[in-house]
Amino acid sequence: MNGSLALENVTKRFGSFTAVDNISLELKEGEFVALLGASGCGKSTTLRLFAGLETVTEGDVKLQGRDVTKASASERNIALMFQSYALYPHLTVAQNIAMPLKLRRLSAVQRLPGAHLLSAGVKSQEEDIQQAVKKMSEMLRLDQLLDRKPGQLSGGQQQRVALARALVRDPSAFLLDEPLSNLDTQLRAETREEIRAIHQRTGYPFLLVTHDQSDALSMADRIAVMMAGKIVQVGTPAEIFNTPATQEVATFIGHHRMNILPAGVAQQLHESTSGLSLGIRPEELTIVQEGGLPATVDTVTFHGEETILKLRGPNDLVLRSVLRGRSDLPNEGEQVLLGANRNALHGFDSDGKRAEIAK
């Protein structure tokens, strides 16, 4: 029962503070969307609005076209994986995974210990649940750990339990709150692939909430960039990276922060940019022999595959350049000329909006 989940013109206020400001975002069937933003931008609140853990102040929430604005979290049947995993510490792994099914399929009386001894109906339900738990635990390689308590598991194992608990009940959508932030680098890469694989296998609409742009770029079909409670750009990872809609998005996305040349300095690099500031990714800013922007090399930092130069340009403007390869590295204190391919330049007007550069 997959389908689309959408926020329509949703605003959420806490007292006088507006956490989420008139946003619309849709998770289409089978789609993997990333909600990307710095901490405090309102992305976690947005996730809670999707899940039904917070109620909207204004606007509507739609699930498969149905209005679920007033529906509770469990009525929406949306799975949520918490950043802290939020496993029940007193229950075993198997009991944790079984809990969503038990809460949905059995009444409070039927959940009492020993109820399956008295009622054949409860017994067959319990057996179904055990089957589902077994299937899910095999899929996520948890079958050896079913009798352990969460406290006895490693971080990665706990996360797989949280995944299993979220997925065991055929949810209408799957929301992930910063799923990778508690993992070390090695496990991060594996988990990215694992989550991608689960998405492809299950086909649920996925919403990944993250502050890490590389998680969003590498995993999502579509990215919504959120800043100060507003969604400032929605697009494919390539669109977000190659044509950022605002200067803020441009400097937020990318492993190395984009260089911004203010209007005056920009013209020294590219003549037809009157009134625009220019953005150049450090990977695109290279040393040229003639006709570039003069700059002094402040520091040279060797990072293995790449070397990062910190430079001082006109008006003491700090610039960064990332060079690949090991040849022709300048020395600290050396005067160099900087240049960039025209296609790699991003123009922004005085409001920070993207502006096309005349060719």
Next chain:
Amino acid sequence: MIRRWTTDIILVGPAAIALILFIFLPVLIVFVLAFTDYQFGASSANWVGIENFADLFGSDLGRKAITNTLLYAAIVIPTSVGLGLLVAVGLHSISKTLPRFSNALKAIYFLPVAATLVAMAVSWQMLMHPSLGLFNHWAVALGFSPVEWLTDQNTVLYSLAIIGVWQSVGYNMVLFLAGLTSIPDTLYDAAEVDGAQSGWSRFWLVTWPMLGPTTLFVLIVTAATAFRVFETVATMTRGGPAFASDTIVYALYREGFVYFKAGYASAITVVFFLALLLLTVIQLLVVERRVHYR
């Protein structure tokens, strides 16, 4: 080597000597006295074996004190732990919407803990006075017949239990409140997402198990206080009427400090000490295994 050894002795010595002199030695003396017929002021004592213990368990009076104490504890422990939890959950849930009201109520519930019980007993005595007391005044106004709160053999223990509960609910509430604030909010979110729709099912899925360690501690503390009930008995009923409210610690006080039967009082102390020790060990062994999730 010798120098380290001397340093250790100098550091540990004073505390160890104080401990031996003021705790272990008196306990040892009590254990020895329990097997004698020693009386305060007497110059000699005879070894009587287990006669004191036989007296305690064999006489009607001794058995009455024991059963009274057990009944009192059986009422006070579950009631004050249950009410403490109820009040704490209630105050915790309104602490976000009505913070001031919640704080005021917390202070009120905690007042009996801070107050001196002996002084409070006077107020209770007035409230429970058969003809002048407010309780009977209300009872009559509501159409009930007046109750002999402290002078009827069949009600006096329950009246004392009410005061015992009143006195310990506030303390239990504070402990439960501390336990409640340490439960992460995301567990409640997880429970809600997993389908625990009602507050009732979230309580059994999250609150109750997460409060396990707190509840164990509250149980032990409340049990220890309930079994030691003394002030209210001593000031309000003196064990009466007709020993209907005689409890172990009050009997111990009466035998030791009114009748000066130090040997018998020591025997009561030994039994009481061993019973409390046993209770605590059982609670720790049985319950501890179920409340810490590692």
